[in-house]
Amino acid sequence: MTTRTQPLDELGEIVNGSRPYTLRSRLLTVLAADRAAPPDPTEDRAHRMHRQLRLLARNLPPAGELFRDPEQLAVLSECVALVDPPLYMAVLNHYALCLGSMATLAEDPTRIGRPWQALTTGRTKGVFLVTEIGDASSHLGTRTVARLDPDTREFVLDTPVPGAAKFSSVGGAGGPQTAVVCARVLVDDTDHGVFSFVVELTDNAGPLPGVEISRRIEAPSLPLDYALVRFQGVRVPHRQWLSDQAHVDADGVLHDPLGDRDARLQRTLSVGQLLWATLPSAVAAMTRQSAVQALRFSAHRRAHGRLAPGARVLDLRNQQHALLGALAEAFALTCAGRTAREIWARSRTAHHTPPPAPDGMTFSPWTAVDRPLAVLKAATVRRAAQVAAECQHRCGLAGFLHPNLLDGYHGFAHAFDTAGGDGQLILLDAGRALAQAGGGAGGGAGGTVPRAEATPDHPGWWPAVARAHEQRLRDTLRRTLQRRTRAGRTGLDLWNPLLDAAHELGAAYGARLIADAVAAAVEAVHDPELRAILHPLAALHGAVEARRAAGSLLAAGTLSPATARALPTVIDGLCDRLLPHLPLLCGAMGAPPGAVPAPLGADDYATALYDSLDRSPERPS
The missing domain is CATH 1.10.540 (Butyryl-Coa Dehydrogenase, subunit A; domain 1)
Structure with missing residues (x-):
């Protein structure tokens, strides 16, 4: 072409x-x-x-x-x-x-x-120690303490119980390591909330005095040298307290301009915004590469099944649904990555961290820090893990070989559903906050069913469906919540039967954010030829998402049974429209030639794989 x-x-x-x-x-x-x-x-x-x-x-x-x-x-x-x-x-x-x-x-x-x-300069490896192993939602109940020594103005770091041990990739003896450690500051036994401290952990000889590091713990999904860290009377110089405008006066009294422990925790963990702003772009890049390599592999791979001996694997409809669907998902995550960066840029321009909402840290602190960014993180890594796993499955044995990188992409995205802010807790808190807040989903269609002229093969169909579905779930959960509140239920008794519904609403909110990001990107395209290509790609993302979420959509009444039954035929038609444009899409969405040394996408995969492997030495004659 x-x-x-x-x-x-x-x-x-x-x-x-x-x-x-x-x-x-x-x-x-x-x-x-x-x-x-x-x-x-x-x-x-x-x-x-x-x-x-x-x-x-x-x-x-x-x-x-x-x-x-x-x-x-x-x-x-x-x-x-x-x-x-x-x-x-x-x-x-x-x-x-x-x-x-x-x-x-x-x-x-x-x-x-x-x-x-x-x-x-990279002479020291940096890590972040926040998670403690003993309790769920440990960020909300940090037990590592930093006591102010009024005589030296140093802080003394202690791990009071084994459950307060920190977890991170600090194992091995590769050289010096320095951590930012989140700890609860105590001054004369008064709790001033969680601050961060810069703590040198190891030098070339091993752990420094007072720092205890366990033996290495393996996590196969993301192979790094993990370990547990405890502190026993580690003295941290005052200049290594990341005070963020808090200060200790001459009388040893700590003054924090935020004035509230929840606000301090939110500010300390606001560093998560930087991670959430860039992580969606990174997992989108992994997802694009997964889809492009799997498509190229399937386009060159010949099957010997009896239906059509010698046919390309990509000629099979189910393979097209999976891999063109993966490419559409990769495009959607790319658009979501751009949205995440824009949200972060706007928050940096504002030069402030919004105050936490009332009861804003029910399950975790993350949505109180930044709800849209946290939810985009949770939604994008889950989708990236699902796409990478699907591409692995569709490539057979090749998808699981380490040199082809799909296992690494899947392992990272799968592990990051928990790392960097637990996705389950983020979506629970987002759903809870949305149900408790007043007003609609925000702009546009509200809770209405999409207009009849917006059919599933149109790029505007899924954003309207996603918005309507979010609103329906939100209204239903709000009504249930109000009814239970009037009956006198509070706390866990109020929320325990509603947790699945809150999570479903949080997930629907994430799906709507991604759908809006795709719609905005496609709407901004000027070139008519590219619009003709991206319209079916965006529509395919929507049809694939709707098919995956059909149970929830049908149960809420957002989607009719007839529309749900028609989705496979819609996906067939969208695949047919996209197949002629695969060279352009793969060329633009894949990594530059030579940038990712994986043999999977080569024209001759077997030769590329063989050439990438070390040879056994020749036997002497």
């Missing part, structure tokens, strides 16, 4: 945004070269991670510049996620959470001194 430059350019703008292309090209080049290099048999996983962080630091702008530019942080996330998912988990810890906390909560991070310098 011959394509003009304009559609490719405009689609590239949707996929890559206004990213710094020089940085993107440089990072992909050095990461791909590092991944393709023969492994060093003397280098274990921990040492390799430290070396890779130093490699990234040499190729990134200075830290101050990096944190002023969301687009550069998004480029870093996407490039590392594409080439090396486990490394991306370490990058999130190091840059988004550890350095990000320091950049957000310290008046001048350079005054922190040696830890800041070592982290920004």
